[in-house]
Amino acid sequence: MPSLFISRSTITDLDPMSAAADKYRTLRHKIDHLSAEKQTKIIVVTSALPLEGKTTTAINLAIAYGQAEQKVLLIDGNLHQPMIHQIFAVPNKLGFTSILAGLCPVEQAIKESGVRNVSLLPSGPYPTHSMDPLASVQTTNLLESLKKDYDIILIDSPALLAVTESSEWALHSDGVLLVIRAGMLKEDDMLQAKQLLDQLQIRIIGSVLNDTKPNSKISYYHYTGAQRKI
Ligand SMILES: Nc1ncnc2c1ncn2[C@@H]1O[C@H](COP(=O)(O)OP(=O)(O)O)[C@@H](O)[C@H]1O
Ligand SMILES: [Mg+2]
DSSP states (O other): OBOOSSOOTTHHHHOTTSHHHHHHHHHHHHHHHHHTTSOOOEEEEEOSSTTSSHHHHHHHHHHHHHHTTOOEEEEEOOSSSOOHHHHTTOOOSSSHHHHHTTSSOHHHHOEEOSSTTEEEEOOOSOOSSSOOGGGSHHHHHHHHHHHHHOSEEEEEOOOTTTOSHHHHHHHTSSEEEEEEETTTOOHHHHHHHHHHHHHTTOOEEEEEEESBOTTSSSOSSEEEETTSOO
C-alpha cells in the first residue's frame, strides 16, 4: 500500500479515486481470485508487530468490498486495544464479547458503519473474568451463523508476536492476510510470525507491504500470493 500522505483510515471511502483506494480494490480482486479456488470468506488481518497497518488495511479492504456491492462485516478482533469503534465513532458498550457473554443478541451488537454495505461488530468490553472468548465453541458458532448473512467477514486483529488473540482468530478463519510495514520489516520477526502460522497450519492468503514510498526502490504496492514465499 502506498504511504497515505494524509493519514486517513477510511481513504477508500473518502477519496475513492485516489491511488491508495485503487490499491485496496486491487487487493480485493486478488483475494477474490483466490476464493474461486478455495473458500475465503473469513479473513483475519494480522502482522508480526503492532503499528504495521492492520487496522488501516482491514478498514479499507472492507470498504473496497462494500464498493463492489458485497455485504461486509468488519469485526474488531483486537479485544485489548480496539480501534474500529473509535474510527467509525460507534459505541463499544456492546460488541463481540457481549454476544458471547449472552448480554445481547447479535443484531444489537452489530452497527452500521455509514459506509455502503459495511457493517461493524465492535470488540465489546474486555472480559473481566478469566474466560477465553476465542477458544470457545460459541465463537465458532457465531462466525458460522454470521457467514450466512455476509459475503465476506474481515477480522482486524492484534500483532501475532504480541498476544495469542491473533492466532486464535486465525484458527477460526479461512486464512490470514499478513501486513508488513515498509521500513519496519525485521526478518527475524517475520520468520517467527510465519513459523507460528505454519505450526498452527494457518493458511496465509497473502502479504501486503504497507506504507511504501512511491519513488523508493521497493515497489509502490506489493501483494504476495500465498503460494510464494514471504
Ligand atoms: N499506508 C499508510 N500511510 C500512512 N499512515 C499509515 C499507513 N498505514 C497505517 N498508517 C498509520 O499508522 C498508524 C498505525 O496503523 P494501524 O493501521 O493502526 O496499525 P496496526 O493496526 O497494525 O497497529 C495509524 O496512525 C495509521 O493511520
Ligand atoms: Mg490495529
